[in-house]
Amino acid sequence: MDTETSCPTRHAARCPDDPRSDFVAQVYRHSRTVIDAELRRLARKVPSLRRTDLDVIAATLEEIAESLLLARLRNAPQDTAPLLRLFDTQRVDM
Numbered sequence: 001m002d003t004e005t006s007c008p009t010r011h012a013a014r015c016p017d018d019p020r021s022d023f024v025a026q027v028y029r030h031s032r033t034v035i036d037a038e039l040r041r042l043a044r045k046v047p048s049l050r051r052t053d054l055d056v057i058a059a060t061l062e063e064i065a066e067s068l069l070l071a072r073l074r075n076a077p078q079d080t081a082p083l084l085r086l087f088d089t090q091r092v093d094m
Helices: 020-045 051-075 078-087
Strands: none
Touching (some): 020 051
16 A cells, blocks of 8 residues: 555656656646555455555556546646646646
């Protein structure tokens, strides 16, 4: 359940000059933080879950984050850059 600090090779961005590269890494780290927090919460609520159970849940959540967010961000055309602001965790719109 440790938060990984870098993206695995299969999650690497296309090009270091791509402005989305750092953003994809940030979204990856943020998703790992959320997954890890939820796994800790689940482990507290259901102490009968074994480490292997939590590993399966973690792998499933990682795959969901990959397919719903990361792969789409990596494959987004350059002209969709303004849409990336939707994921800006520093901004709060009210």
